[in-house]
Each structure stands twice: as C-alpha cells, then as structure tokens.
Amino acid sequence: MADADDIKGVSIRVRGLVQGVGFRPHVWRIARELWLTGDVLNDAEGVLIRAFGPRAALDAFIAALADRAPPLARVECIETAPLNGPAPDMFRIVESGAGDVTTGIVPDAATCPACLADIRDPENRRYRYPFTNCTHCGPRLSIVRAIPYDRATTSMAAFEMCPACRAEYEDPADRRFHAQPNACPVCGPRLWLEGADGAALPLRGARDEIEAAAALIRDGAIVAIKGIGGFHLACDAANEDAVTRLRAGKRRSGKPLALMARNVAMVTRYAHIAPPERAALESAAAPIVLLSRRADAPPLASSIAPGQTTLGFMLPYTPLHHLLMEALPGPIVLTSGNVSDEPQSIANDDARERLSEIADAFLMHDRDIVNRLDDSVVRLAAGRVRTVRRARGLAPAPLPLPLFQGAPAVLAMGAELKSTFCLASGGRAIVSQHIGDLEDAATHADCRANLALYKRLFRFAPDVVAVDAHPDYHATRLGEALAAERGLPIARVLHHHAHVAAVMAEHGEPLDATPVLGIAFDGLGMGDDVPDQPALEAPHLSTGKLIDNKGERSDAFQRTHRPLWGGEFLVADYRACRRVASFAPVPLIGGAKAMREPWRNLLAHLDVALGWDEASARFGDLSILRRLAAKPVAPALQMMARGVNAPPASSAGRLFDAVAAALGICFDEATYEGQAAVELEALAASVRCRDFGRWPIAARKLPSRGMGEDGGPIRLGWGELWQAVLDDLARDAPPAIVAARFHAFLADTVADTARALARRDGLRRIVLCGGVFHNRLLLEGVLERLAGDFEVLAPALCPAGDGAISLGQAVIAAARAIPASPR
C-alpha cells in the first residue's frame, strides 16, 4: 500500500453500453487487482466510479476500463475529474435502488465460450443445460418486460434461483454476478418434447430431448423449436421431401430459407467465407449471413434457395442450438415459425395452434419470450458487412448520432412493410428491431406493444412525432394517433429524403453538413412535386377520378395528386431535399398488384418505351412477347390510358421487375417482395467472365446548366435500354448475359448521371440508399465507378431499405426543429 499522501481521488464517468453487461463487476475486479478503493454505481447516464489510489494505479485502472471491457460492453467515452475527500478502505459495488434509472437494454447475445465450456463439461453442474448463460451472453431484449432491467421484470421472474445460482449472482467475482437470466438444471427453465397432438414424445434411447429432436430431424421430421426471439421450424437441409413439406406448410413458395450449421468448418463446405463474413457469423449477434454458394457444395435440398447463388447461414447462438447441432451431421433449415407473412409465434399455445399442421414435433420450454425478435440478416458488399434485416442481436443497440445541439426528442414511426420505429434524443438513436408488415394485425399489435416497451425501457417522452408523407401507411396513422393523444406536433417526411438522411446520420454527418447528392432507389414511396416541401399541404377540395365513391366525380375531399417516387436523385441535407433527376415515371398497372405480378411492369415499360403496338409489331415473335400477349393486355393498356388505378411511379424496383419479367423471371408473379430483382441479380452474378459485352449506349448528356425548361428534374428514360434488351433477346443472347449487361448499364447510367449532377451542383459527397441497393452488383458497380472522385456513403449499420426510414425521419424532424446556422 502506498503512503496516504500519494493517494489521489478521481471520479470517472463511463458512457456507452455499460449496463446489464457485467461492467460494474469488471470495474470491481480491476480495482481490486490494483488495490484501489472507492465504489461504482449505475445511474441515468451510465456508470459512475469513484476511485482512490496512487496516480500510476489510477491511470492503469482508467486504461483497463475500456481495454479489458466485458464482451457485450461498448465504451463510448470516459470522462475523469479530480475528487477530494477521504478514501474509503475498500472498493464496493453500490446496488441500484428501485428509483434508479438504467440507460437501456442490450441486444440478446450468442452463448459465450465460457458458457459453452460449461455445458460441454460432464463435471459441470450445467452439463448439457440448454439455458446456460452469463453476463457475457444470453437473452436480454427478448425477455424484458419493464425497467429497471432486473430479474423481476423479465420472464425469468417465474424461476426462483437455487442457492448455488444465487451465490453466483451475488458474487462480484463471478461472471454470473447480476446475470438476470442466470439458471441451472435445479432451478431454471425446463425443456420438453411433444408431438403435434400435444402428447409428450418418448426419448427412444436418446440422452435427452435435444438428442431426441435431432433424431427426429435426421429421420426427416419437421420440428418446431422455441428459440430466443420466437419459434423456428427446423428440418434436415439435405432432405428434399422435408423441405418441400415445410414450404407447403408455411405457404412460402420461393423465399430462401435460412440454414444453421454446427460451426464455421461446416459452413465452409457449402459456401465461400471471407474474413469479415466469418467474423459476422461468429459475432455475439450471430446473424444470418448471406454467403456465396460453392459450386462443389455437398447436396442440399434444391428448394432451399431457388433462383439464388447465395445461402443464408447462421451459427448456433443458444446452448440448445449448440447441443442440437452437435447431434446432427449436416446443416438444418431453421426458419421462422409462422405461416406466410405472419409474425413468428412466441407463445407455446400459439405455436401449438398455428404450427401443428406443419411441425411433427415441438421442442418447447417454459421460459416466456416477451418480445418477438426475428433473426438478423447481413451481407458482405463492397468490403463491409451490411445489415439487411436488423433484429435479434443487433437491436436495440443505440446508434450514436451526430449531436444536434438542442434537438427535440423525436419518435419516428418508420415505413410500412419492413417497419421499424426510432427514438432519437440526446445524440443517440434507438432503432427498434425489424417489426414487419404493419397490415398484418398481429404485427401491428406487436408494433404497438414494442413502442410501449421501448418508451418504458428508455424513459422516452417524445417532443415531436415524425411520420412518412404517405397518408395511408399504418405507421403514419399510428403516429398521428399518438401525436393527437399527447398534443404533439407531427413532422411529415418524404420517404426518399428519409432514406438519404438515415445514411447521413449513420456516417456521422453534422447538423449543418453541406448538401449531398442522394441516390435513393426503391420500390415506392410518396413523393412531392414541390421541392423543399416539409409537409403535406392542408386538404382542399379537388376533383379527381374516384373509383370507389359511387363513381362520383367531384364530391369528396381528396389529397392532391402526389407523385410516387422510387428512382430519385436528390440534393439533400438534413432539413430539406430537392429532386434533381429521376427515373421517368411508368404506370403501376393495378397499383400494388404491379409489385406482385412483374408482367404488368414489363407491359407498362414496353408501352412507355416503344409503344405496345410497335413492340409487338417488331418483336412479336419473341416468346416473351407472345407470353405477354396472352395476358389481359387490352384492359391493362386501357387502365394505363385512362389512369384507372395505374399511378405513374418513377420506381427503380419496378424497372428491375420489368427486366426480370422480360427474361422470364417471376413473369406471372413474385411470391415475396423483391423476388424478381433478387433472382435477376443472382442470374447476373452467375456470369463469371467480366467481358460480357456492354450495350452500345452512349453516356447520358445532361443539360449543362440548371434543370429542364420547366424547372423540373431531369428524367432518365429507358427507351434505349428496352431496345437493347429486345435486340439481345431477338439474337438469342443468354438471359444471364442480358442480366449482367443490364446491371452494368444501370451502374453506368447512375454513375454518369451522379457525376454530371454532382459536378454541376458542386457536391462532393454521394449517398446511395433505398432497398434496391441491397443489390450487391449494383452497389459495388456504382461505388467502383464513383469512388475515386467522390466520397460515397452507403448504408451498413442500418438496412439500405425501409428498415432505416425511421432513423431518417428522426434526424430530419430533429434538424428541422433547430434553426439553420448561417453558412
């Protein structure tokens, strides 16, 4: 011990993800190693430490806080201040009182190596115990009902700890100190195996239920397995019959199914793995990683990922999964336990009711899943692992935001189909897990429940509610209701502006950042002809064609006709955006129906580009045109001509659909959102040679000054594109070559247009965003073409698609509330 004179005091504030992750015991352990005294506690801002000791020991202590932080902790900053007063004679952990606030909740985490060692050790009291966890791993968001995050507010409340578990829980030296879901075979949740009829299934010589379930899977059965964030359906991935049965039961015809493999070595047999992909697979988030399938992979059921060149793999992330996979020789299909687009089951009774037609057996347990969490999905593109779906393991980790001084707290409601919501305040954004399609009533209810939970968990009281400009989004309605209830102002945000702003925020662009050129490509979003328009105008009387109001022409309050966007070039900062170029609008024949039936987009595109009569006169012999002619072309053309439920949209997604349909991909229907585009990309990616021949289309020339005569944006038309596609088909070019040429052409067009616009308007930074940029070929193609000359920002932490809309809405609403500083 040093002399009393050398003892200094320091108060240390640690911010970041430092609660519920074993940070206080970590502090306690280091303090004891270094013979420091003082205390550590959790409060509303994070962790607060008072430490006393010699100068050198204190410095070592502060360094070790971050350097040796527990696996799930994320230290964002450490602030120190000198502290006077007498040093206490020991170092203690101060218990959180009932009134203390926590700063949130961390994502669920995959089983840590130490817990894995426990369940594999026959001498350990947790040998083969499927609910083993510690402060470094295990369920979090999925089991929490309220704050403070304490055992009593989780679904572990029902299980009283045995003395052995209690001792671990109370010992700061133990890695299960304050691990809220701590459990063991004596006191914790219990597993069982039942048949589709609810009767217990015999183990048939298996060691336990997990091995019995593995045996069933080996024999071709479909087993429903209760996991962390919901039920899964599992079957042998090499068993064509089982996979086909699974698809039929789920009524899911085309969408790829996720796989689980025992370990990286097993994945490697099926797919190529780059180091960042391996890191993602083995991360605590344990997402599904979309990997490029090996040509020499051992056989898998062909219906796992039809039309794809990728396979979605994840690794075991609970002890149950580890034990199950150890009993199986190959990968399994592990897909959400639901029928078609409904949310996956989380409750035992619901699973029995909804899944008994599909599953032959249920591997159940008695720990409730409180919050539904789908598996997250990521994909490597242009050198970074990028989020496709952000859910289990990733949410609700806060995203640091550029600190907007004086910004209000914003609740942003997000979009419709891949909805998330976002709470933004104090320089951070909490984006919810992927919630899903809000038209589904169960998902809608889930969204409302999650909103309430998040507001409690993060003690969030919004000052503003931000919604999409689309008046009929369920998310918009929910936001309007919430705002009305509390008398809060509503900020309406253009869909594609939100896409751009989300990427700006993710990249830490400051509030008064100079404008970027935002390239936002997706299926559809509400646009606006008036540039720089923050909100919907007040409703006023207008006549328009009504379809459902008794066929009356002029009797209702209607919105003014607003354009539908989806292929946009915007000059944007956080507060405003201006459209400078866009895809030429093409009618969506039958509105949303056009998304489900790609032939409609092919017809519309051909009619706009060439005229249907000319196209059929010149190319009528092509089999694809004959196929199209067999569709109800006459009424569809009439719908376009008369504007009957055929709203024009500058949609990039529908251009992909149309080109896919021209190549026979999903011609009649797409069974899941984006299927045609995904399969078109896969087809293009199958072309390995780089010299597939470009279409001889000259780079686009932009007007040298300003916009077009009418002040409107530049329109990118697709006449030459369609001419080239049809010429290729007429020459019997292989569809894969056409697909590759299309991707290259589009990347050229986008890059040329962006380059010209950015130069004209003096912009240095370009943002790529919108669901179409989940297309790796397009993203990498555009990045490659622009990277040398511009700073190109692309999404990674948040999805390129609509999962990021809530984040964009939040930062836009926050920025608008702050007056711009003069430039």
Place this chain on the structure above:
Amino acid sequence: MIHGAGGRATAELIRTLFRRHLDNSLLAQGNDQAAFAVKAGRMVMTTDAHVIAPLFFPGGDIGSLAVHGTINDVAMAGARPLYLSAAFVLEEGFPLADLDRIVASMAAASRAAGVPIVTGDTKVVEKGKGDGVFITTTGIGVVPDGVEISGDRARPGDMVLLSGSIGDHGIAVLSKRENLTFETEILSDSAALHTLVADMVAAVPGIRVLRDPTRGGLGATLNEIAQQSRVGIRLDEAAIPIKPDVSAACELLGLDPLYIANEGKLIAIAPPDKAQLLLAAMRAHPLARDAAIIGEAMQDPHAFVQMRTRFGGNRMVDWLAGDPLPRIC
C-alpha cells in the same frame, strides 16, 4: 335544351316531361310544397346529392340511383320511407331524350318502391357550369315503435351480417366509364332496401346497427361503425360474398373489393343470439338471398377493423385517406 333558366319554352317542356312520368296526387296539386298528414312517432329525414359519371351504367342510371340511395338512407334507421323530393340541376344543352330516360327511370324506381316523389325543383345552369345533370333527393320516413337503430349501438360479441355480394356497383360504373370490358358484363346492384329492412325489423326488432356500404365500401363503412360504437370488428374474408366476375375484375384492376361502392346492400349488426333469426329473415327476401354472417364485434379500445384472411392471417382493414394508393415499397 335550348334556353337558360326561366325560358318559357324550356319550363313548359320540363313540366310536361316530369308530369308525364311522376304522376301522383300530391304532385298533381301543383303547389310549391306537398302537404300530408303523418301519424305521431319518430320521423327520419335524409338528403343526398347524386353526381355520377356515366349517367347510365349497367344495372341502373342516375335516376334510379337517386331514388334508391335516399330510400336506403331512410331505411337504415329501420324506418318505413313515406315520401321523396327531387331537385335537378341541368346543364344547358343536356339532351332532353336523356332527361326523359332518367326521369322515367326515377318514376319506375319510385313506383316499384311504393315511395312517391311528391315535390321537386329544376334549375338549368349555363353550359360548362354543370356536368349534364345533378339530382338531389330528400326522403322522410317513420320509425316503428320500439326500433332503435344507430351506428353507435354495436356491442362486443354482436354479429355482423351482410345482405349479399360486394363490389358490383362500383365495378359496373367504373368499367362503363373507363370502357373496360370483362368476360361478362357486371351489373350494378342498385336497389331499394326498405322492404328487406321491414322484414328484418319484424323478425328482430332489436337490430342494433344498419348501414348501406356505399362510398368507401364495406371497409370504410365498418370503420365508421367501429369508431361510432367504440368496438373492434373482426371479419372473416371467406364469409364475405363476392361474385366471381367482380372478384376477377378486382384482381385485374388491383382494387380491393372491400373499398368498392355498393348501392343495394346493407350491413346489419345484431346481438349474437338473434343473428341466426335475422339471417333467416334476410335470406327469405329476394334482395338478400346470399346474406351471410361475415364477422363479429369485439372489445377493442382502438376500434380497429380486422379481417381473418383466407390464408388464416389477420389483416388490418383501415379507412383510406382518398384514392387507393399503393403503400408497399
């Protein structure tokens, strides 16, 4: 039509035209108002302005529609319609032959329904200031004792009944107006529902809600009722009658039949123990042979309307802010 308002020749032409079709003792008195005696009791009164393109459509025209629409609005209170009035705004240049057809159709509809048009008015506006013809009809009726029907009376557990197939009128009008041809011609369901209502009220006086799902269709109307009554409503998609040709047209057009207008259908909400009785009474009437129980009211502070789909999922059935616009990206 040759002259503006007040032209003597026009006025005379119109008078003879109306007289010829709409002949009844009250109108024949030639006064500026109709005078009649009513028994004491609860009266209802409603008015509706009718504008439609095209004026003539398969299964009806603006004339029959103006009669049916107002009779139905009266009947949806459980009332027996007594009298109608009609006011016409005609655009200069409107063909008299068309006017003749429309008034004849109104007269036929009124006669068939047994509800006379007892007073009326006509104005002619300059060319370009109207759209052919606008017709406003007003109706009054009397509610039988003990009947209390209102949109705010649905209770959790009540059953929701529908008198027949949806979407016929809207699709018929749309396909005529936009010159869309389908395999078979789809006819409007335009009809007067008061005799059906009379049979229903006689069978089940305790009906809680009646409403005709006209503009905005079944979806909008059920949302209105849910809001008024502060209940949730759960529909069963498989139970909702729809004709195959209407369904096929909706498929092609990408329109949701839930939001398409009807002019000869009604929704009834009744206590659960009376639902079968009511259904039987409806099916016994020629206008409701395809009646069905399509859902039920539930406890729900949000007053959401949901629908159990054919695939077993549950879908939110929201009201729309205007034209249906695609939501999904």
